[in-house]
Amino acid sequence: MNKKELPPVPIFPLHSTRPKRRWQHQFFAGWVLFLLFHSAYAQTPKDCHCLIKGVVKDRETRQPIVGAILRIEGTSFFATTDTSGRYKIDQICQGKYTLECRIVGYKVIKTSIVLEHSAEEDLNLSEDEVHLQDVEIVARRIQTPLSQKSSLLEGQALDLTRGETLGDALKKISGVTTLQTGASISKPVIHGLHSNRVVIMNNGIRQEGQQWGSEHAPEIDPFIAKRLTVVKGAAGVRYGSDAIAGVILVEPDELPKNPRLSGEVNDAAFSNGRIGVVSGTLQGGLPQWKGWAWRIQGTLKNGGNIRTPDYFMANTGVRENNFSATTGYRSSRFGVEAFFSQFVNNIGIFSGSHIGSTSDLLNVIKNGEPFIKTGFTRNIERPNQLILHNLLKGKAFYNFNGNRLSWTLGRQFNRRAEYDLHGPQASTNPALLFRITTLTSDLVLDHKPLGHGKMSGQLGLSGLYQYNFTDGRPLIPDFEQTNIGIFGLERWVFQRWELEAGARFDWRQLDVFRFVGTTPDPRQHSFTNGSGTVGVVYTPDEKLSFRANFGTAWRPPTPNELYSKGVHHGAASYEEGDETLRPEVAYNLIGSVEYTSQRFKGELGMYHNQISDFIYLKPQAEPILTIRGAFPYFKYTQTDATFTGFDLDTQWDVIPQHFSHNLKLSYLRAYDRREQGYLVFIPANRIENELRWSVGKVFSSKDTYLMLSHLWVGKQRRVPPNSDFMEPPSAYHLWNINIGGMLLLKESSQLHWTFAVQNILNTSYRDYLNRFRYFATEQGRNVSLKLRYTF
Secondary structure, three states, rough: OOOOOOOOOOOOOOOOHHHHHHHHHHHHHHHHHHHHHHHHOOOOOOOOOOOEEEEEEEEOOOEOOOEEEEEEEEOOOOEEEEOOOOOEEEEOOEEEEEEEEEEEOOOOOOEEEOOOOOEEEEEEEEEOOOOOOOHHHHHHHOOOOOOOOEEEEEHHHHHHHOOOOOHHHOOOOOOEEEEEEEEEEEEEEEEEEEEHHEEEEEEOOEEOOOOOOOOOOOOOHHHHEEEEEEEOOOOOOHHHHOOOEEEEEEEEOOOOOOOOEEEEEEEEEEEEOOEEEEEEEEEEEEOOOOOOOEEEEEEEEEEEOOOOOOOOOOOEEEEEEEEEEEEEEOOOOOOEEEEEEEEEEEEEOHHOOOOOHHHHHHHHHHHHOOOOOOOOOOOOOOOEOOOOEEEEEEEEEEOOOOOEEEEEEEEEEEEEEEEOOOOOOOOOOOEEEEEEEEEEEEEEEEEEEOOOOEEEEEEEEEEEEEEEEEEEOOOOOEEEEEEEEEEEEEEEEEEEEEEEEEEEEEEEEEEEOOEEEOEEOOOOEEEEHHHEEEEEEOOOOOEEEEEEEEEEEEOOOHHHHHHHHEEEEHHOOOEEEOOOOEEEEEEEEEEEEEOOOOOEEEEEEEEEEEEEEEEEEEEOOOEEEEEOOEEEEEEEEEEEEEEEEEEEEEEEEEEEEOOOEEEEEEEEEEEEEEOOEEEOOOOOEEEEEEEEEEEEEEEEEEEEEEEEEEEEEOOOOOOOOOOOOOOOOEEEEEEEEEEEEEEEEEOOOEEEEEEEEEOOOOOOOOOEOOOEEEOOOOOOOEEEEEEEEOO
């Protein structure tokens, strides 16, 4: 490794971009050491040589169940049943635990166990009491490639992100960063790739909007999700073209089986921007109609101007109003479900990013501060974005002879209006108006296990039809798009080996209705290609596992990459397409090794993604002056690129159940093979450390904890020379703290609370992946209080 590219960084670096605050770093370091030694001497180690083992069988047939996953809640311990249905989990400390067992088509079962030495727990699973959303568990076990590691964000880890955007929540997963446009807009980046290369499945429906834009964040309310799953690497077989970087699964909780009314209320308040968020969920069953259940959910968000450490960013407020409703019926033989959601968002675009002349733009970039500075206000003025996204989903399944046939239909409507800063009618007529409607259909057959239960898999047929209308000053032309795909995916289990293979074929046609002046000049593009995957999982013992996968995926160029030409107001840039662009083709090799012991869990994931005809926005030498003002100038171009890197995750229980340390490290090197150089807009390397002290009961608060985290992001030194309007920003350090716990109000009611401070030292910094880094620094200190009431 070149030391100039990635300087060695201590686990908790004690230097800052502001030397005058060195005493504060020393204070935090001393405080951490005090907690560590205090906890070490205060706790008495427990006997951690206990064992749980047993057999999992079908309650009716009494046959062993292969591949069931058993997990001890609140720990990293888990096991998978072998061909005899047997499992074993060892090296567990004495105490009381909850053992969970789950597998496709069976009810999830949980049982309490008190360990003193060892225990034997045989489990019998029933088929006739599965929850409505067990089909979603199928998606997690079969539709997600088993040889590609899936990273999961749920439970308390997900609760800590409540009130933030979906992109910000996903940053908690190693290898995932965000492409930002100011402080309010972020979209996920997986291993350096984003936008149309990342497929997002929102409650089983492929999210389709205007996701091609860098400032077009996913139109999804994060409060819908009970879990967020990220599959890293090419997943084109199951999810079709575009899944070059990976897949994000946004999964709600299963509908309740109990007819009793239940729900939760979430409140979050943030000091920076004075943002307030409230979200509520209410659900239940219908006692008179057994098997029916329902849920309604809604969110309100309101915030004003964001503040950097030195000034407010003018016109950076946000308004958000979201709603969703679900109902469904489930029996052991068949089930139906209907889901509707509406996402409404009004986002102010930083006024300092729209500048009148080229010389003023260059001066702002040179001086590092915006010309326009203001105080705090909640008013949202021009320029701004007004977004509406509706999603309607219908789903049905039918079980027969051990097979399951499911059909999912979706309709999405996305309206995005972008209002300009200039012009006499700019306040009433949007400068850009996109209206896109998408219809999707997925028919999937999960066949019954074959070969004595050793082989399982699925066959599927998917379709997509999409049409887009553009009004105002056209940035992209109107278009229609049709896609049909067919796929098959199979999995074999042989003792400690799991093998999988799959293939898919897609056909896509794009009809573009553009004008040259007032003369129609239509274009038609047809694309066909295949995707494939082959992978293996080897588990030599309960502590160690290896995964490897080779997959291919492809992505046709999108209308904006082919035909855009004009000012993109939300991104504050001038963008120009190229209609000669060819489809991208990716060859992705990914592998991981995972080790789990009594007090330590570590996972190292490595990847190499080779993409032919990689499409990207290339900065031009000079900004461009238009009647709308001066803007940075970008063109879409192609090259052959490689993305190589690794992610490291470790969890160390320094003092079991009391004190722990987590580490996340991401390293990425992107290379332009045609130009023999580097690529622009690639995430910098980063290291995040987290110390967690589980205090226990404090006054009336149970499960009280304290977390201190540190994030180091390096300077992106691997960039082409003279390739951008500003040199990549310097490395930066951020310190954050979280304190939380739970109050038991009634037997079935709880109040979870979290107090957090992000960027404790109010560090002034810029992030390389923020499109507005040319104009302003990132937001400063942010204090938040989050409450979650469940009943």
